[in-house]
Amino acid sequence: MAIKVCKFGGTSMSDSKAISRVSEIIKAEKDRRYIVLSAPGKRNKEDFKITDKLYECYNTKCKCGTCAEPFKFIRERYQEIVDALKVKIDLKSYLDVIQKEIDESTAPDYAASRGEYLSALIMAKYLDYEFVDAAEIIRFKEDGSFDDVLTNELASARLSGVAYAVIPGFYGTLPNGVVKTFSRGGSDVSGSIVARAVSADLYENWTDVSGFMTADPRIIDNPKIIKKVSYQELRELSYMGASVLHPDAIFPVRLSGIPINIKNTFSPEDKGTMIVAHSPAHKADELVTGIAGKKDFSVILVEKSMMNSELGFARRIMSVLEEFGISFEHMPSGVDTLSVVLATSYLVGREDKIVARIIEAVSPDSIVVHHGLALIATVGHGMNAKVGTASRIFTALAKANVNVRMIDQGSSEKNIIVGVQSVDYEATIKAIYNEFFGEN
Numbered sequence: 001m002a003i004k005v006c007k008f009g010g011t012s013m014s015d016s017k018a019i020s021r022v023s024e025i026i027k028a029e030k031d032r033r034y035i036v037l038s039a040p041g042k043r044n045k046e047d048f049k050i051t052d053k054l055y056e057c058y059n060t061k062c063k064c065g066t067c068a069e070p071f072k073f074i075r076e077r078y079q080e081i082v083d084a085l086k087v088k089i090d091l092k093s094y095l096d097v098i099q100k101e102i103d104e105s106t107a108p109d110y111a112a113s114r115g116e117y118l119s120a121l122i123m124a125k126y127l128d129y130e131f132v133d134a135a136e137i138i139r140f141k142e143d144g145s146f147d148d149v150l151t152n153e154l155a156s157a158r159l160s161g162v163a164y165a166v167i168p169g170f171y172g173t174l175p176n177g178v179v180k181t182f183s184r185g186g187s188d189v190s191g192s193i194v195a196r197a198v199s200a201d202l203y204e205n206w207t208d209v210s211g212f213m214t215a216d217p218r219i220i221d222n223p224k225i226i227k228k229v230s231y232q233e234l235r236e237l238s239y240m241g242a243s244v245l246h247p248d249a250i251f252p253v254r255l256s257g258i259p260i261n262i263k264n265t266f267s268p269e270d271k272g273t274m275i276v277a278h279s280p281a282h283k284a285d286e287l288v289t290g291i292a293g294k295k296d297f298s299v300i301l302v303e304k305s306m307m308n309s310e311l312g313f314a315r316r317i318m319s320v321l322e323e324f325g326i327s328f329e330h331m332p333s334g335v336d337t338l339s340v341v342l343a344t345s346y347l348v349g350r351e352d353k354i355v356a357r358i359i360e361a362v363s364p365d366s367i368v369v370h371h372g373l374a375l376i377a378t379v380g381h382g383m384n385a386k387v388g389t390a391s392r393i394f395t396a397l398a399k400a401n402v403n404v405r406m407i408d409q410g411s412s413e414k415n416i417i418v419g420v421q422s423v424d425y426e427a428t429i430k431a432i433y434n435e436f437f438g439e440n
């Protein structure tokens with residue numbers, strides 16, 4: 001029998017109706033054996049995510065000594081779920097223990113993790129699957145970083161004898177047993193960890209959209225869904241702002257090449273997006289897989305004549321960046337110029353200091369900082385060794401009257417990045433989208 005690991009996100013778990021839909025999906029296939037769950041998300045726009053409320057519980061207990069008041073919301077939400085689904089569980093006892101432990105905790109992680117914990121406990125009872133606590137199988141090192149080796153050992157051993165299990169997402173434990181969470185949206189990572197540990201054939205990630213879009217739907221009306229994308233392409237797109245999956249969720253499955261299928265709980269027949277290890281064979285008309293972008297970048301432009309023959313010039317600039325803990329995006333250079341493209345947030349409140357240090361390090365003829373740059377990545381293995389993709393991008397941008405301030409194409413040819421003024425951000429995405437995905 002094949003093994004599928006299914007992770008369901010917050011919207012899929014938001015109330016009893018959504019949860020019974022989730023259980024139908026699980027039961028529709030015997031292969032759906034390991035279920036990783038998020039905490040209930042928002043039921044409507046005005047609602048609160050359970051995880052946000054749990055952080056509020058921790059903050060309130062820090063201020064007032066107890067989280068009793070905001071914890072009422074947690075009690076009500078889970079009570080509705082348990083009552084409507086008629087799950088036989090002594091919810092009150094669990095909630096009383098959690099409230100007490102939040103009041104005694106010294107970090108927000110324990111509180112934040114309880115949303116997933118309760119989701120999984122209830123679902124395990126509802127489905128009659130075994131509950132396996134993430135605290136037993138997901139480990140962090142003392143310095144807080146994820147311990148992939150130990151986790152894989154523990155999770156494989158614990159799950160090997162269990163045919164059907166429900167596991168809470170988002171958290172694990174430190175060596176001293178204290179709960180620690182991943183960053184927000186981290187249940188995607190937990191799902192991936194479980195998929196690797198049980199050598200799954202497929203990791204299904206169930207959410208509230210039918211896959212990755214080829215471009216941001218806030219800018220493009222009804223963009224096409226990406227049918228297939230490689231891990232690498234997805235990394236590029238997620239890094240540049242496309243969000244559906246936690247960017248770290250790829251690492252555990254990448255090691256063993258397990259595909260991830262993004263599926264829609266509210267439209268389960270949709271095929272969704274398949275994320276695969278190797279670049280799928282592209283048809284001639286599938287040069288580009290997707291487009292993504294981000295605003296709020298700055299450029300530090302350094303000029304010095306004879307720069308290109310001055311050994312160690314770039315290294316000295318890079319050490320200044322390192323000194324300030326800056327990780328830069330791009331470093332395009334000319335004969336006598338070098339630009340550093342970096343997130344504007346790195347410069348806030350210390351731009352003058354950074355500039356002064358660069359002047360000290362390389363004595364440039366001039367140094368200027370420009371703000372308000374947006375970066376847009378056009379991503380696709382299909383571009384590799386094909387003539388004319390860059391020309392299509394730049395012709396489309398010229399027609400849209402967009403001035404390109406910076407260009408960067410890695411030699412892997414899977415990605416062309418353009419830098420434009422932030423005001424041209426949307427026009428750039430529209431022009432590139434219409435060129436490669438438009439109906440013309």
Ligand code: ASP
Nearest residue numbers: 038051170184185186187
């Ligand atoms: N519940 C957590 C969050 O809201 C983790 C997750 O849903 O993946 O970030």
